[in-house]
Amino acid sequence: MDNTGEHQQTRTLSPLMRRLLRLKFWIVEHLRLSERQLTLIWAALIGVLGALASESFRKASGFLHYVATGSSLDIISSFAKLPWWQRVTVPTVGGLLAGLTLWFGNRLFASIRQKTTTDYMEAIVVGSGIISVRASIVKSVSALFSISTGTSIGREGPLVQLSSLTASLVGRIRKMPIPQRRHLVACGAAAGIACAYKAPIAASLFVAEIILGTVAVESLGPLILASVVAAFVSQFLSGGEPLYRSPGFNLHTRWEIVPLCFVGIFLGFLAPAYLRFLRLAERLFSKIDILVPFKLALGGAIVGTLAILNPEVCGNGQGLLQSLFHQNWFWDEVLAIILLKLVATATAFGSGVVGGVFTPTLFIGAGIGVLYGQTVLYVAPGLRADPAMYGFIGMGSFIAATTGAPLMAILMAFELTLDYSLVPFLMVNCVVAYYCSGIFERRFMYGESLERKGAAFFKQQLAEVNLQDLVRSDPLTLPKNATFAQIAETFVQHRFQHIYIVDRENRLLGAISLHDVKTFLDRPELETVVIAADIMDEDFPSVSLTQGMNEALHKFSDAKSERLPVVDNLHSKRLIGSISKTDIILHLAGEQSGTGTNRQS
């Protein structure tokens, strides 16, 4: 009956209706948005939101700077106008406020920080893509105090933080699965960097090359879109000029190629020393046993003291870079400001100020490049070298050598200057600098931090795993007087590599490994004479329920066995079950994907 009814209904459809239906099916089939296309849409939205967040931070920072110095000029000019005592007071008070914000914030939101991260790199690489809102705001407010009061630290840190936070929030609100959420946070980070440097290509490469470790199209595509959109919005709101426009360079003689190609070698060898200097500052400050607010105030006071000598040490170095590229500097002035900036940046970094060191690193590289160019000009005046050109190339080379990301460095230097004539030299020098730096230094600027976070996250995840959840309660056991025939039969019937030997109270006595006995399994003469007690390994490692997952993994590394017996405790050694390496790995992997699936459904 039903079939007939359906048939009649189909027959009543007019040809036009049929065509419309076909069209509808075609549209649904061909124009339905796939997950990839949806990701692109989200990436574009993240670009807009990231740019708005970044611009808001810029405005807030400008306002606070005005409050602190009474000037709406750039940081260096403002500080130059301040009397000497104010040059010290402003960054000191700024550091104190930044430290108090961090200190109180950390105390208030300690429980939240344990569950989520505030670090965008961690959220992308090892985390769940969730960035703590309150803790991020604390960090950003702290950064706001430091940056607006002249601390020598990059603004890109909080810009990326806020942009990533926005992306993380979108992912959480939309209840996206973890991999998508992580990708979205990566888009947010790229958007933040694109806003900070007006460099969308380099921003996407920064995230892909340094954080994700891949430039695969699947991941790079949304990053590019987010960066470009963010850069457009940022340009719309605050102008579209490149940060360090190049005055345009020409080679006066082809021989100049020779010294130009050596910039990378020079800076590549200096980069490891720079990275170690930053780490040294971090270590030194960690030894000072005072509260965070005082530590940051001390950092601010040191920068302020340096500012008495030269106010150009203040800020992230952006103004200095512009001045370095467009004004004539004497070599001793360049050397002095490099040294002062180096100390100021290391102090800020070491004291724990929230912010980035990317822009200060750009300056150090550019400064050394300019010095190198001045040396070339002095040694070979016939080449008529332009030190600023060496400065641009030095900037890119130093970034390549310190971050370990030459591709990003080439594009970043190009986008910052928008001078294509520099690109061939940048390409050579960035790659050379990267390799030269790698001879002495394997831990690059962000890689080390990521490594630390990855290890910490892994340890934390392991600590959170409940061993009991992974225990299989049906271990293969035999009594200690089981004959060799029983042992052989048990191995034949099961696919396990070990049989656990227990006493009457089910206490673990040892284990027999298939590997140890397999060559004897076909010897009938052993069947009745040899028993389990003769061949069991009494020292076979076991895991106790009272131990953590870390301990279990240590035991696995010693035993080289896929499966270990689990006992109630190491004293009574009552066998409860067994645990396998595969189960642990699947659990660690599945915990994330599993959560993701739940969220999806």
Add this chain to the structure above:
Amino acid sequence: MSSRNAVEQQLRAAIFIRNLDAISEHEAISKMLGALQGHPQVGNLQELSAAVFDRQHTDPPLFPRGIAFPHARTNAVSSLVMVIATCSRPILFGEVQVRLIFLIGIPKRAGAEYLELISYLARQVRGETVVDQLVKAEDISSFLAGFAEGA
């Protein structure tokens, strides 16, 4: 072939006791353990004794035709030690009249070596005539000759 050679080498190094005189399983084993007093490979004779008796208690290892293998895998010995005893008057091990005893001490790490030895001995003493010949052996050389005939 190489593992067989190794076993034969271990047999040649064994302590041989002809016509062990004991009225019980415990006395027989104790006397054989006593022969290991001062043996360079035995680090702790007391520990070895305890391990051997413990193993006997769990499940006395016996071959057909009156052959006993009291043994222990213990770190009280640094390498394999063996005492071979013939009994002109059978000794009762549980309910079995034992005529030939192989007392073996083997380190814990030497599991494969242990299985190889037991497997070899079990194969060699399968025949009744071989066992008779081994029981009649006067020293380790004639004992080994009897073994060779069994093979």
